[in-house]
Amino acid sequence: QSALTQPASVSGSPGQSITISCTGTSSDVGGYNYVSWYQQHPGKAPKLMIYEVSNRPSGVSNRFSGSKSGNTASLTISGLQAEDEADYYCSSYTSSSTHVVFGGGTKLTVL
């Protein structure tokens, strides 16, 4: 069982917006602004898409945005494109000994 809870799947049509949630506790998501999001296409390594809740690394499309409210962080993808179809994982700093925890992942399907 993952430490952070994500929906198993979400879907949307091209051009639409979708939001993926990531729920933790006050010991991780709610306690620190160190939430990051990763995109993983089949057979590929994860790619950092968002760090520190809402910051995008250089080269990541501004269609990807992040936010947080309380113990839940969210990744929003606007103007969905076929290439956005992938698995998405959240992670957060945690006060536990591991320092970093992952969510279970969400499969995004572009209809």
Place this chain on the structure above:
Amino acid sequence: QVQLVQSGAEVKKPGASVKVSCKASGYTFTSYGISWVRQAPGQGLEWMGWISAYNGNTNYAQKLQGRVTMTTDTSTSTAYMELRSLRSDDTAVYYCARFEERASCYDYWGQGTLVTVSS
């Protein structure tokens, strides 16, 4: 540009050990830690542990304590992950990732190494 290049796929028998390498380039190796993350077939990401490339300090996942050892060779900018007493449920793709401590995130990842444990 930053790159992490991992060693090739391995097939091991139950009870054996495996050692995966991760060669870094494009940055000052000792300025960042390296984490190892694995992904079983069809499953999510599992954090295995972290090593400081600066001083060799380590932090391992509790479930792997006693079976995993992470090391670095600063002369070659290479990180290693050894897993012993392999079981079938250790079959997974193993990734190394550079840990950006200031943001607590993994900004660069290796390409992954498939380790298959089968009799």
